[in-house]
Amino acid sequence: MQPMKIMWLLIFIFSSLYTFAQPKQEFRAAWIATVDNTDWPSKEAVGNVALQKKDFIALLDMHKRNGLNAVIVQVRPATDAIYPSQYEPWSEWLTGAQGRPPVPYYDPLQFMIEETHKRGMEFHAWCNPYRAEFKIGVSTISPSHITKIHPEWFLVYGDKRYFDPGNKEAQRYVNTVIKDIVSRYDIDAVHLDDYFYPYRIAGVEFPDTDSYKKYGKGMNKEDWRRSNVDSIIVLLSKTIKQVKPKCQFGISPFGVWRNKDKDPNGSDSKAGQTNYDDLYADILLWLKKGWIDYVAPQLYWEFGHKSVPFEVMLKWWSTHTYGKNCYIGIGLYRAGVNAAWNDSTQLPRQIEAIRKTPNVNGMIFFSSKSFLNNPNGWNDSLQQHYFKEPAILPGRQ
Numbered sequence: 001m002q003p004m005k006i007m008w009l010l011i012f013i014f015s016s017l018y019t020f021a022q023p024k025q026e027f028r029a030a031w032i033a034t035v036d037n038t039d040w041p042s043k044e045a046v047g048n049v050a051l052q053k054k055d056f057i058a059l060l061d062m063h064k065r066n067g068l069n070a071v072i073v074q075v076r077p078a079t080d081a082i083y084p085s086q087y088e089p090w091s092e093w094l095t096g097a098q099g100r101p102p103v104p105y106y107d108p109l110q111f112m113i114e115e116t117h118k119r120g121m122e123f124h125a126w127c128n129p130y131r132a133e134f135k136i137g138v139s140t141i142s143p144s145h146i147t148k149i150h151p152e153w154f155l156v157y158g159d160k161r162y163f164d165p166g167n168k169e170a171q172r173y174v175n176t177v178i179k180d181i182v183s184r185y186d187i188d189a190v191h192l193d194d195y196f197y198p199y200r201i202a203g204v205e206f207p208d209t210d211s212y213k214k215y216g217k218g219m220n221k222e223d224w225r226r227s228n229v230d231s232i233i234v235l236l237s238k239t240i241k242q243v244k245p246k247c248q249f250g251i252s253p254f255g256v257w258r259n260k261d262k263d264p265n266g267s268d269s270k271a272g273q274t275n276y277d278d279l280y281a282d283i284l285l286w287l288k289k290g291w292i293d294y295v296a297p298q299l300y301w302e303f304g305h306k307s308v309p310f311e312v313m314l315k316w317w318s319t320h321t322y323g324k325n326c327y328i329g330i331g332l333y334r335a336g337v338n339a340a341w342n343d344s345t346q347l348p349r350q351i352e353a354i355r356k357t358p359n360v361n362g363m364i365f366f367s368s369k370s371f372l373n374n375p376n377g378w379n380d381s382l383q384q385h386y387f388k389e390p391a392i393l394p395g396r397q
Helices: 003-021 049-065 108-118 168-184 209-215 221-243 275-279 283-289 310-318 346-356 375-386
Strands: 027-032 070-076 122-127 131-133 154-157 160-163 189-192 248-251 325-330 362-365
Touching (some): 027 122, 027 325, 049 070, 049 108, 108 122, 209 221, 221 275, 221 283, 310 346, 325 346, 346 362, 346 375
Parallel strands (some): 070 122, 189 248, 325 362
Antiparallel strands (some): 131 160
């Protein structure tokens, strides 16, 4: 063989090996919910610092084994704190009673961040923006809780108490709390979930008439409610970037923006509630304006779902990212709930579909405890096949 041909052959072989060896860019995460002791700490670990640390490390190690590269941990589940805060009391789900510090004393958030970063994983601080009392009459409420100090900022809807999203003082307070977290902790992102205005209760109107009369300024109520949510997103976006420019700001909305029967730009779905019309969250506007860095729609349905098929929603979101990262929320918790989720191919097919879809950069699983029993052998599938090779986080070399 001629020397020139040999040289080009060697260049091809080495370049192919180099290309093959490069890990792909893909966000692979799991939510770790603290509300009502969903994922961590377990009910057995409430008030037990040693067990809390042991259990969190076990969760992280499981996620690392499964090939994940990020965790999204709920640090403010109900206007309380899984960390020492000058603004909000310790969470009852950490110590058993709201306002009671851990004994022996430690900073759970600092501990969790350090352990996560030790494993080369990102830590996204998940905050619920407006839920203030998880279950009225059941939740323990500290005298220092903001609902006691400023009761006029809150509204009761169903069995829960929420900030009034139309109250500007309440918005500024939430911004102060988030600013404090970003300022004091080495988090990689602030992550908000889908609870802005609460999900509708059939036949019950959200009781914000007085606030609307005071602040509505001639807008119709639905547009006014959306503007209230827009304003907190803008405020938080500016604050986060001012305090820590590299800290991301992500939103995990309900999976449907609008149904097509309401808006030609909506998805071909028949969702009973939507972000725009019921939760008053105009996610597309936030993406277009660059107020958020990533969107993580909760597509917890299966392929072929009669009202909201996974494949239809995946395609719709891929065409509405506006240049921002899009990570698909996968409903691992649904394993075994019906024939579709009893099918061991459901999760692998969703991962494959995500990877084949343009403008989609990864996935997040809900929730962590769903992995514990290796449902349908899916932990094995991730470890041995889908996440066997490591992945670089999108946009972070």
